[in-house]
Structures are given as C-alpha cells and as structure tokens.
Amino acid sequence: MYTGIIKKTALVRSKTTKHKVVDMVLSSKDLASGCEIGDSINVDGVCLTIVEVVDNHTLRFQLMPETLRRTTLGSLVVGRQLNMEASLRVGDKLGGHYVMGHVDGVGEVVRILKEGDSRVMRIKAPTKLLRYIPFKGSIAINGVSLTVSALHKNGFEVSLIPHTLKVTNLSKLRKGSRVNLEIDMMARYLERM
CATH class of the missing domain: 2.40.30.20 (Elongation Factor Tu (Ef-tu); domain 3)
Incomplete structure (x- = not known):
C-alpha cells in the first residue's frame, strides 16, 4: 500500500524480454537505499517486486504479460522517467490517499x-x-x-x-x-x- 506522494523518480536503464517476461532495470541516486529483494515498490502506479538490488542506485524488476497488457509499462522505452514510491510503513505520514498499485x-x-x-x-x-x-x-x-x-x-x-x-x-x-x-x-x- 502507498500514499501517492512521490518523492523520487528513476530512469529506465534497460529493458529486455525473455519468455514473455520483461526484465527492467531502473536507476536514480540512492534509489535502492533501504530496499531489499522482495520489497514492493510503486513504479508509475504499478506495484512491482524488487528481484535484484544491483547497487545503491539501481533496482531490477520483472514484468509479466498481464502487467504489460493492463498498464503503460508495456510501451516502456529506455530513458523514460518513472515515478517511484516505497511501500507505506506503520507510522508513516499519509499525505495523499491509499494507493494500492493495482491499475484499473x-x-x-x-x-x-x-x-x-x-x-x-x-x-x-x-x-x-x-x-x-x-x-x-x-x-x-x-x-x-x-x-x-x-x-x-x-x-x-x-x-x-x-x-x-x-x-x-x-x-x-x-x-x-x-x-x-x-x-x-x-x-x-x-x-x-
């Protein structure tokens, strides 16, 4: 769950497809600070799971065909800027509204x-x-x-x-x-x- 209050964006560094699954690498200064494999991140409104913390500035995600069909992530291009938000944690401020990361x-x-x-x-x-x-x-x-x-x-x-x-x-x-x-x-x- 998220708040919809964006504090960071990241750039698409690479996008490759294998067996209908897109492997996407995003980077931004200190993007991965505090992140772990398995964490859920709101990426341009889509709840995605971190599959690799490459370094302190770079994260890797995988997108399945369903995500590619139902969201704008299916038309991603390298260099595109994406909104990023970490999951809401107990005690965090709720400045926006509850956002699930499930694109309607x-x-x-x-x-x-x-x-x-x-x-x-x-x-x-x-x-x-x-x-x-x-x-x-x-x-x-x-x-x-x-x-x-x-x-x-x-x-x-x-x-x-x-x-x-x-x-x-x-x-x-x-x-x-x-x-x-x-x-x-x-x-x-x-x-x-």
Whole structure:
C-alpha cells in the first residue's frame, strides 16, 4: 500500500524480454537505499517486486504479460522517467490517499492548460471507470495522488501545482500520452456493499 506522494523518480536503464517476461532495470541516486529483494515498490502506479538490488542506485524488476497488457509499462522505452514510491510503513505520514498499485485502466491526456506555473490536465478515462471518479474525489495518475477538479462526459481534470510537476514525471506528459489510472479504493468497495 502507498500514499501517492512521490518523492523520487528513476530512469529506465534497460529493458529486455525473455519468455514473455520483461526484465527492467531502473536507476536514480540512492534509489535502492533501504530496499531489499522482495520489497514492493510503486513504479508509475504499478506495484512491482524488487528481484535484484544491483547497487545503491539501481533496482531490477520483472514484468509479466498481464502487467504489460493492463498498464503503460508495456510501451516502456529506455530513458523514460518513472515515478517511484516505497511501500507505506506503520507510522508513516499519509499525505495523499491509499494507493494500492493495482491499475484499473489506462487513460489518455487530451488537453493540458497552463495556469501560471500550474497545469490543468484533462484525462480521457475508460468508460467503465467513470462512475468511480467523483468531483473532488481522489485518483492516482502514474501513482501520483491527485484530486479530481472537474468532470467531463468521457473523463476528468486534475490540477497540478509546480511542486508536483517538479518531483514527478507528470510534467513530461503531452497530449496523447497514456497514463496509468487507479480509482480510489473506497469507491471500489462501496459498490460491493
């Protein structure tokens, strides 16, 4: 479980495929500090397991076909910047909302408006998710906890402050970019009641 508060990003250093499993190596300064094999890390909104701590700056993960089909990680390229968050631990601050790292669907950026140093991003969401995205509700985009600032027929908007743009990969998104979406788990569970 995660908070959606991103404090670090990493670059894809290599990506190789063997027997339909993608081996992905990510690196960033002190990325692996405190990490162990078997730890779960939120990588661009996807819960992945560390399979190797290469060194203090480098981690290796494996992605199965299901992950590649259901997330944006299937279209990874070397050099791409990914959001990273370690698992929530007892006593940690919960600054965002509970994020599970289970992608519910892939959305598409359809518009980005500048408002001073901030941005308003409109996302087209899969139809099946729209009912779970309320105005002023929480949503995770590429693992980042955000508040829905407007609703539209086929999607929603979020507002991005300069800090979020600086510490995440959301500043790299353009019209047409695909993003991992995770609805607030409360919305998911309320429907089952």
